[in-house]
Amino acid sequence: xxxxxxxxxxxxxxxxxxxxxxxxxxxxxxxxxxxxxxxxxxxxxxxxxxxxxxxxxxxxxxxxxxxxxxxxxxxxxxxxxxxxxxxxxxxxxxxxxxxx
Amino acid sequence: xxxxxxxxxxxxxxxxxxxxxxxxxxxxxxxxxxxxxxxxxxxxxxxxxxxxxxxxxxxxxxxxxxxxxxxxxxxxxxxxxxxxxxxxxxxxxxxxxxxxxxxxxxxxxxxxxxxxxxxxxxxxxxxxxxxxxxxxxxxxxxxxxxxxxxxxxxxxxxxxxxxxxxxxxx
Numbered sequence: 001x002x003x004x005x006x007x008x009x010x011x012x013x014x015x016x017x018x019x020x021x022x023x024x025x026x027x028x029x030x031x032x033x034x035x036x037x038x039x040x041x042x043x044x045x046x047x048x049x050x051x052x053x054x055x056x057x058x059x060x061x062x063x064x065x066x067x068x069x070x071x072x073x074x075x076x077x078x079x080x081x082x083x084x085x086x087x088x089x090x091x092x093x094x095x096x097x098x099x100x
Numbered sequence: 101x102x103x104x105x106x107x108x109x110x111x112x113x114x115x116x117x118x119x120x121x122x123x124x125x126x127x128x129x130x131x132x133x134x135x136x137x138x139x140x141x142x143x144x145x146x147x148x149x150x151x152x153x154x155x156x157x158x159x160x161x162x163x164x165x166x167x168x169x170x171x172x173x174x175x176x177x178x179x180x181x182x183x184x185x186x187x188x189x190x191x192x193x194x195x196x197x198x199x200x201x202x203x204x205x206x207x208x209x210x211x212x213x214x215x216x217x218x219x220x221x222x223x224x225x226x227x228x229x230x231x232x233x234x235x236x237x238x239x240x241x242x243x244x245x246x247x248x249x250x251x252x253x254x255x256x257x258x259x260x261x262x263x264x265x266x267x268x269x270x
Contacts, residue, residue, distance in 0.1 A: 002107045002147065005218045010111045010144075012209040014118050014137070016202045021122035023198035029127045029173055033134050036165070037121050040141055043157075051148040054230050056239035060247070062153050063240070066160055067251045071258030073165050077172045078265040084176055 007048035014041035028080050028092050032073070039069050103147055110147070114140035127173045131166055138162040149231030 014037060021034030043062045050058025087094065113136060120133025138161045145154035229235055240248055 001101065002104055005213065006107065006111075007144065007148065008213050008218055009210065010114065012206060012213070013115055015209070016206040017115070017118040017122055019205060020198045020202035023201065024122060024195050027127060029169065029176070030121075030130050033121055033127075033130050033169060036134060036161075037118055037137060040138060040157075040161070043153075044141055044144060047145055047148045047150045047153060050150070051231070056230075056235060057244070059150055059153055059231065059236055060239055060244045062150070063156065064247055064251055066153075066156055068254060070160060070165055071254050073168060074258050075261045075265070077168060078262045081172055081175065082265055 004048055004052045008045060011041045011044040011048065014038075014044070026091050026093055028084070031092065032076055032080070036069065036073070039065060106143065107147055110140040110143040113137075114144070127177060128170065131169050131173060134169075135162050135166050138166070151231055152233045152236045 018034045018037035018041060021037065022031050025031045025034060043065055046058045046062045046065070050056065050062075083095065117133045117135075117137030117140060121130050121137065124130050124133060138157055142154045142157040142162070145151075145157055
């Protein structure tokens with residue numbers, strides 16, 4: 001039997017790696033995929049706690065998270081395609097229209 | 101125990117896939133690394149008695165979402181050289197600072213989990229029928245029916261948003 005804490009530590013590792021990926025990468029697609037990694041890490045936490053408490057609410061929540069993530073990916077990728085369609089490089093640092 | 105071996109193999113694959121997501125420069129390699137992580141997470145979901153979610157993870161995430169990513173990668177990256185990242189970093193020592201931030205975040209999360217007594221706690225025994233597809237469906241369509249129906253609205257908004265965003269801009 002694997003201790004439930006091992007799943008949580010693994011989830012924390014994945015979450016932190018994803019967060020570092022968002023900070024390090026400058027390609028919006030790769031940043032987006034790092035965010036997906038963070039979603040997945042949190043999902044693992046939900047499933048682990050659902051197993052610990054034998055409560056289906058965690059599973060339902062993960063199901064909803066996956067749905068929202070799919071919607072988010074569709075919209076986010078549409079925005080990325082729209083913004084970068086006419087550019088040579090795909091780099092978020094080039095997006096300075098709003099003086100950020 | 102078999103489950104322990106499976107856990108550590110899946111965990112190692114998941115972490116290596118995650119490192120691949122962060123470390124590779126080619127977006128296609130990033131996407132494939134992410135697929136590896138998601139497949140490993142699917143195995144872990146099975147270990148945690150989340151049968152339906154394991155299937156959803158593989159079908160929806162590793163299947164649909166990542167295929168969408170690869171479509172966009174091939175659409176945007178066709179004939180485009182990936183930028184030399186080092187010359188594009190606006191902030192000095194960005195990688196170092198990000199790594200430091202990650203380390204601090206990890207220590208904080210670990211500290212809070214240790215404080216709550218989670219590290220090393222064994223999973224509660226006697227799963228029984230917990231996590232079967234039947235129990236998942238019962239929970240989804242009885243107690244959690246309203247949030248389930250609301251996801252339809254979320255998906256509708258996403259579809260409309262994508263259609264509006266995807267039109268040819270004049």
